[in-house]
Amino acid sequence: MSAYNSLTYNASLCVGCTECMKACALAKTGDATNLDQSRIKIVPAQEPEKFEAAICRQCGDAKCVMNCPSGALTKNGANGVIDWNADTCVNCLLCTVGCVYGGITYEASVGHVAKCDTCGGDPACVKVCKSGALGYVTTASIYNDYGDKEDMFVPGLAACQGCNSELMIRHVMRKLGRNVVVAAPPGCIPGMGTVGYNGKAGAKIPIFHPLLTNTASMLSGIKRTFERQGRDVTALALAGDGGTSDVGFQSLSGAAERGERILFICFDNEGYMNTGMQASGATSFGSWTSTTPVGDKLHGKSTDAKNLPMVMMMHNAAYVATASSVFMEDFYQKLDKAVEASKHGFAYLHLYAPCPSGWRFPAGLTIDICRLMVESNFVTLWDYTPGGGLEFTHPVDTPKPLDSYLKAIGKYRHLANEQVDRIKKLLEDRLSMLKRFQKA
Amino acid sequence: MTALAKHKKMIVVDGNEAAARGVALARPDVVAVYPITPQSSLVEALSAMIAGGELDAELMNVEGEHSVLSALQGAALAGARTYTATSGPGLAFMFEPYIRQPGMRLPMVMSLVTRDTLTPQCVWGGHQDAMLVREVGWIHMYCETVQEILDTVIMGYKVAEHPEIMLPVNVNHDGNYLSYGVTSCELPDQALVDDFLGPKSVNWHVALDPERPMGVDPLVGNAGGVGPSMFVRYRKGQTEAMAHSLEVISEVHADWAKRTGRHHAPLIEEYRLDDAELALVTLGSMTGAAKDCCDMLRDSGRKVGIIKVKTFRPFPALAMRNALSKVKAVGVVDRSVSYGWNSGPVYQDTLTVIGKFGLKLPAIPFIAGLAGADITVAHFERAFDLVAKGEAPPGPVWLNEKD
Amino acid sequence: MQSCTHLIVGASHAGLTALSAIRMNEPDAAIVMATREDHLPYSPTVLPYVVSGRSDPAKVTLRSESFFDENKVSYLRKATLLALDTGANTAHFPDGRSIRYEKLLLATGASPNIPPIPGLKDVPFHVLRTMDDALGLKKAMVKGKRALVLGAGLIGTHAAENMAEAGMKVTIVEARGQVLPGYFDHQASGIIETAFKAHGIELVFGRAVKEIKSGQALLENGDAIPFDLLLVATGVRPDLSYLQGSGVKSDGGILVDELQRTNISNVWAAGDCARARLFQSEATGIAGILPIAVEQGRIVGQAMTDDAGVRNFPGSVSLNTYTFFGQQAISVGAGEAPESETSLCVDEDRNTYLKIVIKDGRLMGAAAVNQALDPGILWQLVLRRTDLSEVREAFLADPKTISRMLMSRIWR
Ligand SMILES: Cc1cc2nc3c(=O)[nH]c(=O)nc-3n(C[C@H](O)[C@H](O)[C@H](O)COP(=O)(O)OP(=O)(O)OC[C@H]3O[C@@H](n4cnc5c(N)ncnc54)[C@H](O)[C@@H]3O)c2cc1C
């Protein structure tokens, strides 16, 4: 089974300009004036200045198709669109009974039922949407391209329930394949058994435990040797934030300075989560950890997190990016760029990896937390190349309230207002600093 | 097989450059460097050779000794023959990857240009740095002369990469005396060295290579299950290889002697010992002065000899027993201390051999040459005098204490 | 004897929807689909369009031969279920063929209800339920000049329109007082009737046919209506003769629980043959409409494969979309309810009609003629008993827009 691209609508961003409807009517009839002809219907919401939308979801198990007595509606296996056949349609309107979304509708001025056909994969409505409310998500290609690729890790790795890191190392390795040497410095990633445990293998690829301190330098030696042998092998680190920002930082900095042809991915779960949730240099301000506990005298971590991706940008690395498992397309694009950059220089990917066990949130919420983290601007997704400067890949202009993020996570439960204010200030400062590196 | 080279090529070099020349002849693939006194001129010489194309190796100028050895471990896992050199604090900083190298059974040669350790602040010779890592699982060989440095660096690779050994080798030479002491020495032919070392194979047993995927250094242990016994198998194999290396070291020295005509005692050198009654045990460059003293005393009719330890780890207990059993009393001159025993490490090992084999002879501990101090003929004469008296003092005799 | 995991009898909406749901959950289970037809699956609903010529009989198949191959389903034609041995889990078909099943779905739909009118069985007449019926009717229309249609339900009105469009003189006799009783009230059906009359169709209401003689029908008031083509469209009822002795309980339709299971634990029923719960009443009944057949088919498919996501059938809601002479009528839910408020909006100039029934702030039903609505959304609003009090006025004024807004907010 394939996954398909799809249209998305974010009601909170919609300004109700109806440009999409005009564009749709124009695309379908050559005339933008009769909005009944639009397959997307923007309607006013109950709240002033807010809007809602009705549009075909191209359902996987579509009831309109099942309801059609004439075989005029079919699910297109290639692109996932529900195709409507004007020749066989008898205009009985039963499809409109089946659709609970107002996705296929009848208007007298149109004269037949009509539905979105995604304009052949290049929807006209999305192109004219200025507010960003409409999107066309092509993440499906990831599933289609990589779904059948071999998982390079064994099943049953001993990660916690809801572990973002396990999810993401599997993604990374599906994409990278076998022509790699993988360093997994001590932490959750080897801790879950990827390098092996008492004679049992954890992966199908060359993988090793470096020291917590020397990931980047061991990979340097490996890569240089393969280069000397004339072999193109990706030297990859799947490291935690402790091994990256604390004891591992010297070797990381050295390798970046030398422009070693390495791809270094940091899974930032803000601390030493494998060994009992101790604080690292990447732990955010105010966080409860087992070494920054909360009591009368201490109120969680008293200093801000070291901002590793920014530090790596200052190394003039060939490629630096931040990513989140919620924006997979963005992540995959960055992974591509990082692999490419690592052929001629040091590439650094910083992956925000919320940890249900250490941060204290329900395991089922990992992805929601990932999303909230980005959408509240707690972290920012961007990438950087020395020539091209910094680009925000998922700018969030109207962020969700920071409180909604902090409140969702147990390690911030104790935060006093002043602490929250400090975090707010920090985030603002960081964002404005990042903006200074933006492409002109 | 080449017999004696017809035209000897002589060079005038100090110990550091001699080591560099030896390294170049061994053709390492990857050399990682970080400078430190008194090793610096060694890595400078190597860098220059690589820069000039004399040595075709990957030069990695990394940001510290920790990364030096880490990079080389990575390189070795990918199949590279590797080299570096360090001293004192550099070795201390390198300690974390250093203790790991023998466990991974990764062969390499590293020169330790020995230096006394902090504190007080000190940049001069002494064996304290090397002695601190004597129990980690590296093979340690100490050189007496510039020529021996050059030769031993080359022989070191043959020992390290021997398929029954697969362990890293430290070839140690004294900071100052040997590192900067210039003499003439013979430079072996490249063809001779190539033939001597043969084809290299450093990662046949453990590798990071997509063509041979494996998990390197997985977790092994825990209280129950197969873990601990698996760990024992690793450890036991390592200690057995270490013990076996004494034999290999001897064979390699014999082979080298046959090809070059230069005989270096592989484990223990007995100097004028056969009819001796007293002996001093020495290590490294001090042996030169000790031999001079011995010759002088012999001229005056005293039956003295020298026992030079070349291979200190693994400790050549049998060879030491053979040497000790020839004399009635012995003194041991250490260039470092063992804090716990209030004496020197070589002395402790000597006592162990005496005890283990039930020898009956007094042994006197001396400590000399710390922080670059001279150990002169006069110092050794005093030592022989004290050994002759046969009274073991409660603590060591600090030969430079009143200089 | 052939055996399978899932035996589905009936190859129309209920059976096909169940089939998809089963395959989704059990990619490899052995499935047999048996139908009495010699055709690939088609929908009875499309038959009026086959009659009118709008639809090419070859192009209305709901599934192709290759669909069954790809889905590894054995599709048996001319396999009329004759009898069931639920003790031996065996279904019996003509020519001595029997199939042993682990789980059985009865989705045999309904058949035309033939009223006991004296003389009827002695004259040739048409019904419209199967493809062969449709083709036969179509052929008869070529020769026929005067058609008489008994019954002004969906089938009768559809067929009457087709025949009128084909140039025949058509009369519809309906015992009740209007067309499409049960779906539309008098006023709405009035609009429909006007269109029928405008197209020359004669409508006779409130009169039953007393007797049929060759070439004419005698009404109870003594009127005689001549015809050379007679179509009987007086409702449907399932033909459950195969249940005899099976132990499966029925009462006009097969009795089922909220997951469409019969009293026999490995036998389910769905669609026009099943008597299931009704949403807006305590009673049970046969819905007799396509969307409900689909709904029940999906539930059965899930139930037969122990899908944890299966939800109880909420009960049938009356749903109807009806197009006539280029106009549209839609009805969802109840047209009236005790203690409800009804909003009615009729625009005779524009020939539109809109009725909304609300009770306790909840939508009970809506009906519209020539006024666009999204019946699927309204159906959800009924099922969810969505509270409309906050948007009541706006909803009554513009149910299409407001229901879209509510959908986008509530179940987007
Ligand atoms: C002319 C016409 C117009 C209609 N218009 C509409 C409309 O506009 N809107 C609407 O909602 N509904 C309409 N309907 C009703 C709708 O078609 C049915 O509700 C729907 O088809 C029911 O689906 P089902 O699968 O339950 O049964 P059916 O569609 O009746 O299918 C029954 C299947 O079972 C098979 N079968 C029957 N008995 C046996 C047996 N003993 N052994 C083996 N196979 C058997 C049949 O061959 C058939 O394949 C219309 C019906 C007709 C006839």
Ligand code: SF4
């Ligand atoms: S209106 Fe057309 S597409 Fe919709 S159900 Fe009827 S025949 Fe199918």
